Amino acid sequence: MYEQTLYVWRSTKGETRLKRALILVNAYSKLISAINQPIRLKEEFDKLGVEVDIKKNSIDTAMIIEGEAVSFVEDYDFVIYLDKDKYTSSLLEKAGIRLFNRHEAIRVCDDKMDTHIRLAGHGISMPDTIGGLLCYNEEASIDEAMTRIELIEEKLGYPCIIKECYGSLGAKVYCADNREELLTRMEKVKLKSHLFQKMISSSRGRDVRVIVIGGKAICGMQRISKTDFRSNIELGGVAEPIELSKPFIEISEKVAHILDLDYCGIDILYGENGEPVVCEVNSNAFFGAMESVSGVNVAAKYAEYIYETIY
Template structure:
C-alpha cells in the first residue's frame, strides 16, 4: 500500500545528517515530508495524482541525480533545484560556457576530448593548469600540472586506466593562486544567506576532505557575483564557490554546487540553513497553491 501524498519528498541516495536536518525543518514549517530513494518513486511517477507538491533533489550519485531530475521533469513534478540548474551544476564544462557567454568572472577554461587535446590546452594556458572531470564532487580527479613531467605522468596514468578515452571530455582550467582558502556562499532562493572560508593549503579545500571553516561577512562583490549566478541558474539552493587570486585580487566564480553540504558548517557559522530552506520551500508551495486557486476561479468566472 502506497503512503499518503506528501507536500515534499526529499530524493536521496542515502539519508545523511543533512537530509535528517532538512526533514525536521520541513516538518517544523508545517509541511508533510519524507525521504525517498529512486525505487520508492514508482507510485507517483506512474500515477501523477500521488505526486508531491515538490521534490528536493539530494541524491549523491551524479548519474542518479541527473536521471531522477529528468524523470521528475518529464512527469511534471516540480523540483528544487530545477532541471536547468541541475544540468548546469553537474557539468563543469556547461558552467564554463554559461559564465563565458554571460561575462561572469571565471578562470579561463578549455574543454578537451582526448589526452592529446589536454596536452595542447595545458600548453595554451602556459603550462600551469588544473585538469578536472566535467562531472564530479569532493575534489575527485582534480589535478594541477605545472611541468611537462607532471603532465606526462598525468597522461600516462590516465591512458593506463582509460585506454579507450571513454572518460572524456575533461576541462583544463587556468590555475588561480589562492590565498589559502576558497569562499563558499550558500544561496537560498535568490538570496545569499551565509558566507564562509573553506581553508586548506591543498588545491582542494572541501570540508569533506578536512578543509577548515571560517565564517566571514558577505562582501558586496561576493553578493554581486552570486546575484549574477542566480540570474543564470534561477532561484534555488546552491553552494557557490568563489576564489580570489592572491596575485591580482580578482574574484572569480569557481563553480556552483546543486547539493551543498551544511551539517559541518552550521554549528560553526550559526545560520540555520535547513530552516531557511524549509521557509523558502513552504513559500514556493503556497504560491503554487494560490496560483492554482486563482486559475480555477478565472476558469469558473
C-alpha cells in the first residue's frame, strides 16, 4: 500500500520514491507528429507529478540473457510504448514491465490483416477482406495466381483496395479500378504481407477518426479529401469536428475492448446507409490534429487514465 503525495510514493514503511515513467519512441522517425506526441504527454504528466523521461528505443532496451528476458529499463513505474517494435515490447512485458499499450494489442494493430482476423466473429462491420498470398520468389509470375485473381474480382469487384499489412498515415494503400491495375499492384506487393478489400464507395475520400481511452470514446473528427480515395491528413485530407453518433461510439468502444487497447485511434468508414464500417485500428494514433479540431485535451485524458490505472 502507498499513500499518494505529489511527486513521490510513500510506503507504509516510510520509504519514498519518485513517480517515474518512461516514454519509448521509434529510433528513426523524424515526423513532427511523432516528435510532438511524447512531448505533449510529458507536459500532462508533469501536471500530475510524474517525472517522465523520453528515450529512443534501442536494441539494448531489453534482450535475452542466459535464457531469460532481461530489461535494462529500471526504476520506472510504467512505459508508454510509442513504437511498433514487437520484439522489444514483448521482452519488456515478459520482464514484468507494464506497457501502454500492451504488447499483444500493439502487435495485432500493427498488422492490418491480423486486426481484421481478431475482430472477425464479434459482430463488427468491416469491408470484405481477402489475405494476400505470401510469395518468396521475386521471379515468380503473378499469372500463376490467376485463380486467386478471379476470386478477388468475384468477391470484391472493382474498384478494389490493396493494402500492405504494415504501414501508416495512408501510405502503402492502393486502389485498382480494373484487372490491369490489380495485376500491377499485386506485382508491387507480392513479396510483402498484404490484403485485398472491397471498396466502400459510399465513403470514398472520407472517414471518421475516433479516439478511445480506457474503453471510452472521448472525441472524433471527420476527415475529407477531394483529391484522393484516402482521407488521411498527411495525404492532403482536411479534418473537421464531428459529434459522434451512438453507433459510432458503440462500435469504437467494442473494438477497443476486443483488442484490449488502453488507447487507440479507430478509422471508421460510412456504409451505404451511413452506418459505421471499421477500416483500421491504430494503437499509437497521433492526436495533434485531433486536439486542434475537437478541442479535447487528448494528452491529458490519456495521462489521467494511466495515472489512475497505475497509482
